[in-house]
Amino acid sequence: MNQPSVVILNNMWEEEEKFEEKSSMIDVAFKIECEILPYDHISELSNALTDLAPWMLKNDLIGVHTLHGPDFGNGWVRSENDQIFLSKRTRLIVRIPKADINQIKLIEGSTINVLNNDIKIGKSIVKPFLVVRDLICRSVLCNQNQTEENFLFEIKEQLSTHGISIKKAICGKTKSIIIKGKNHFTRSLMIADLSKDHSILLQDLGIGDGRIYGCGILLPHKSIDAVSNFKED
Numbered sequence: 001m002n003q004p005s006v007v008i009l010n011n012m013w014e015e016e017e018k019f020e021e022k023s024s025m026i027d028v029a030f031k032i033e034c035e036i037l038p039y040d041h042i043s044e045l046s047n048a049l050t051d052l053a054p055w056m057l058k059n060d061l062i063g064v065h066t067l068h069g070p071d072f073g074n075g076w077v078r079s080e081n082d083q084i085f086l087s088k089r090t091r092l093i094v095r096i097p098k099a100d101i102n103q104i105k106l107i108e109g110s111t112i113n114v115l116n117n118d119i120k121i122g123k124s125i126v127k128p129f130l131v132v133r134d135l136i137c138r139s140v141l142c143n144q145n146q147t148e149e150n151f152l153f154e155i156k157e158q159l160s161t162h163g164i165s166i167k168k169a170i171c172g173k174t175k176s177i178i179i180k181g182k183n184h185f186t187r188s189l190m191i192a193d194l195s196k197d198h199s200i201l202l203q204d205l206g207i208g209d210g211r212i213y214g215c216g217i218l219l220p221h222k223s224i225d226a227v228s229n230f231k232e233d
Contacts, residue, residue: 027093029092048119063217170190206218
């Protein structure tokens with residue numbers, strides 16, 4: 001009875017590997033040593049990294065993930081003016097073309113300074129995209145006065161140019177972010193019920209502008225799909 005189940009699991013894993021191979025981008029996650037950062041740090045973090053590796057600015061799809069700590073503090077939603085405390089498990093993640101993996105690994109052992117906080121960059125691992133139905137984006141650049149309906153319509157139109165048709169999407173409230181000293185506005189976004197091909201393609205492409213500043217980077221939603229393969233109807 002055990003043997004058939006082993007064969008089925010192996011087949012499912014092989015199928016997922018094939019879809020991962022379709023991606024042109026990949027995430028590289030670095031261990032870091034840094035205890036604290038201001039909540040709004042992405043602009044300075046990006047500038048420090050691109051000073052270290054200026055080639056990252058040559059491709060608009062290259063992205064820098066925002067560093068994250070706990071989402072809540074003392075039972076209340078964290079203020080955007082607060083600082084975040086980074087655990088030893090926090091990773092600095094950059095999204096780059098697969099062809100640039102060896103080049104980005106050259107920053108291992110470097111130290112960058114972000115808003116008067118040193119970040120020591122350690123060893124890295126490569127993290128292929130997960131093939132999941134539901135993707136989230138913490139920050140999509142938007143117009144401050146744009147309604148939710150107009151924002152979602154704009155996203156739908158943008159993705160349709162890549163042959164991606166979305167039927168289920170939800171966005172969050174407008175938040176502010178500082179980029180190059182100027183105030184910009186973003187919304188969070190979740191897109192659901194994607195096909196495998198479109199899931200990989202969206203993670204490759206991202207949404208909107210500002211990838212290097214942590215915007216438009218799509219991630220697996222925390223659901224059963226994030227840890228197992230899914231089957232299409």
